[in-house]
Amino acid sequence: MAASPSDSTIRAQLEGAGVPYSIPESADFNQLLSNYSGNHQNRKPGIITVPETYQHVEAIVAACVAAKAEIVVRGGGHDIFGRSTVADAVTVDLRKLNSVTVSENHETAHVGGGATAEQVLEALASKGLQVPVGSCGTVGYAGWCLVGGLGPYIHSYGLGADQIVGAKVVNAEGKLVVADDKMLKGLRGGGANLGVVVELTVKAYPLQDVQAGMLMFDSTDLSKAVTTFLTNYEKLFGEGKNVPSQIYPMPFIFAVPGLGITLCCCVIWNGTATDESRAWVDDVGKLAPLMPGTPEPQTAITTMKALDFSRQLTAMLPPQMLGGRPQSASLTRLTPSAIAGLANVAANMPKSSTGGINMHVVREDCPSCSDNVPDSVCPYREAHIMIELLGVGPDEEIGKEAAEWSMAARNELMGLEEATKKTYIAVTSPECLDVESVYGEKLAELKKLKKEYDPHGFFKNALPRLVD
Structure with missing residues (x-):
C-alpha cells in the first residue's frame, strides 16, 4: 500500500x-x-x-x-x-540546484537541473561563453533540452537535445549515476523519464554579439497582414532557399496595449552586424507593410547579447499565464491553404485575449535535421512549423473564451493537409498529446529504455507521460 x-x-x-x-x-x-x-x-x-x-x-x-x-x-x-x-x-x-560551471577547456558547461535559461546565460557570459536557449528566460534549461529544445539559435547550433553530452541522474533506486551512452540517448528528447536529472553537461560556444529586436506590421486588416507576411515569408525562407544559419525570424501575433491584436516578428541574427545581416533584416521588414510610426528595421534591430535578448522577450510575457488553455499545432510547410488557415485563426482571436500565436520554424538547414547528430530519441529532426496557440486571458470569463478559441484554432490547423501529428511535447495540452504520433518508431525504443531504467514506472509523472 x-x-x-x-x-x-x-x-x-x-x-x-x-x-x-x-x-x-x-x-x-x-x-x-x-x-x-x-x-x-x-x-x-x-x-x-x-x-x-x-x-x-x-x-x-x-x-x-x-x-x-x-x-x-x-x-x-x-x-x-x-x-x-x-x-x-x-x-x-530543483530550483536551488542551479549552479553553472565550465569545463577546463571551455567547450562544455555543467548546468544544475533547476537552473533557468537566463541563469545559464548570465553565468556563462562572465566566462565568455553562451549556449542556445529558447525564447523565454524563465524556462528551466534542463527541461527545455530534455524535451527537444526549440529556440532562436537552433540553426546555428541545433536543438537543445543535441547539446547534451553528459548527465548526472538520480535513478529509480535513489542512487546518483553518471548517464551512460544508452541513457543519454533516452534523455535527448525523451524528457526526464529515466530519473531525476540533477545536472546536464552541454556544449558551450564563444560569446558573441547578436542582432535582435522586434518589427511591427500594419494590422489594420489582420487577416490580410498575416496572409501577405506569411506568403512572402515562405518565398524568402521556404524549402530549398539558401538562408544563413545565423538568422531566425520568429513571427507572432498578440495583443499590444493600445494597438489591439498585432502581427509582429522578432528577428535574431546570431553574430556581429555585417552587410549581409543588415540586408536580411531589411528583407524581413519588407515581408508586409510596417506599422506606421514604428521603427524601421535598422533601428529596431540592435546589437546586444543573447542574455539581453532573452530578458527582452521574457519581459513581453506575463509573469504567470492564468485563465484559459493553450494549445498547439504543427505544420510541414506554409502552403497557401496553411497560410489561409493561420490568417483565419488569427482573425478569430478574442480581442480581449492576453495570449496570441507564436510560430517556431525549423528549417531544413538546422544542424539537427542532418545525419551528423548524437544518438537520441528526439522526434524533431525534420523541417516543420510549430505553432503555439496561447488561448489565455486576464480572468476566468475571458480565459474561457480564449480557451474555446485556442481549441477551435488547434482543430482547424490540425485538420489541414499540411498538419503533422508530431506536435511539440512542451506546449501540447495533455488531452491532445499523442506520444505515438510524436515519437513514431522511436517510441518503442524510448519505452524500452524506460522499462530498463525505471522498471516500476516510479517516474511516471515525467513529461512526456509514458505509463499510467
Missing part, C-alpha cells in the same frame, strides 16, 4: 537527511507551490521538497521508493499546463 506524503516515516527520513521541505500547513507552501500556470490548489502535493545537494535528491527518491509514494519533479516550473503539480505527491523542487 502506498504511503501518503505526509506519512511520518517519509518526513522523518527527510529530516534525518537534512532535506528542506514544506507541507500545506507551512508558511511558505503556497509560494513554493505557485508556478507559471498558477497555484493549482485543487491538486496540491502533500510535501514540497527543496533539495540543495544531489545527496538530498537521493534521500528524497529513496524515501519515496521505500514508501511507494508518488513523486513529481519541478525544474523551472514553467510548464503551461502545470504538469509539475500532482495531487498528494512529493514534489522535488
Whole structure:
C-alpha cells in the first residue's frame, strides 16, 4: 500500500537527511507551490521538497521508493499546463540546484537541473561563453533540452537535445549515476523519464554579439497582414532557399496595449552586424507593410547579447499565464491553404485575449535535421512549423473564451493537409498529446529504455507521460 506524503516515516527520513521541505500547513507552501500556470490548489502535493545537494535528491527518491509514494519533479516550473503539480505527491523542487560551471577547456558547461535559461546565460557570459536557449528566460534549461529544445539559435547550433553530452541522474533506486551512452540517448528528447536529472553537461560556444529586436506590421486588416507576411515569408525562407544559419525570424501575433491584436516578428541574427545581416533584416521588414510610426528595421534591430535578448522577450510575457488553455499545432510547410488557415485563426482571436500565436520554424538547414547528430530519441529532426496557440486571458470569463478559441484554432490547423501529428511535447495540452504520433518508431525504443531504467514506472509523472 502506498504511503501518503505526509506519512511520518517519509518526513522523518527527510529530516534525518537534512532535506528542506514544506507541507500545506507551512508558511511558505503556497509560494513554493505557485508556478507559471498558477497555484493549482485543487491538486496540491502533500510535501514540497527543496533539495540543495544531489545527496538530498537521493534521500528524497529513496524515501519515496521505500514508501511507494508518488513523486513529481519541478525544474523551472514553467510548464503551461502545470504538469509539475500532482495531487498528494512529493514534489522535488530543483530550483536551488542551479549552479553553472565550465569545463577546463571551455567547450562544455555543467548546468544544475533547476537552473533557468537566463541563469545559464548570465553565468556563462562572465566566462565568455553562451549556449542556445529558447525564447523565454524563465524556462528551466534542463527541461527545455530534455524535451527537444526549440529556440532562436537552433540553426546555428541545433536543438537543445543535441547539446547534451553528459548527465548526472538520480535513478529509480535513489542512487546518483553518471548517464551512460544508452541513457543519454533516452534523455535527448525523451524528457526526464529515466530519473531525476540533477545536472546536464552541454556544449558551450564563444560569446558573441547578436542582432535582435522586434518589427511591427500594419494590422489594420489582420487577416490580410498575416496572409501577405506569411506568403512572402515562405518565398524568402521556404524549402530549398539558401538562408544563413545565423538568422531566425520568429513571427507572432498578440495583443499590444493600445494597438489591439498585432502581427509582429522578432528577428535574431546570431553574430556581429555585417552587410549581409543588415540586408536580411531589411528583407524581413519588407515581408508586409510596417506599422506606421514604428521603427524601421535598422533601428529596431540592435546589437546586444543573447542574455539581453532573452530578458527582452521574457519581459513581453506575463509573469504567470492564468485563465484559459493553450494549445498547439504543427505544420510541414506554409502552403497557401496553411497560410489561409493561420490568417483565419488569427482573425478569430478574442480581442480581449492576453495570449496570441507564436510560430517556431525549423528549417531544413538546422544542424539537427542532418545525419551528423548524437544518438537520441528526439522526434524533431525534420523541417516543420510549430505553432503555439496561447488561448489565455486576464480572468476566468475571458480565459474561457480564449480557451474555446485556442481549441477551435488547434482543430482547424490540425485538420489541414499540411498538419503533422508530431506536435511539440512542451506546449501540447495533455488531452491532445499523442506520444505515438510524436515519437513514431522511436517510441518503442524510448519505452524500452524506460522499462530498463525505471522498471516500476516510479517516474511516471515525467513529461512526456509514458505509463499510467
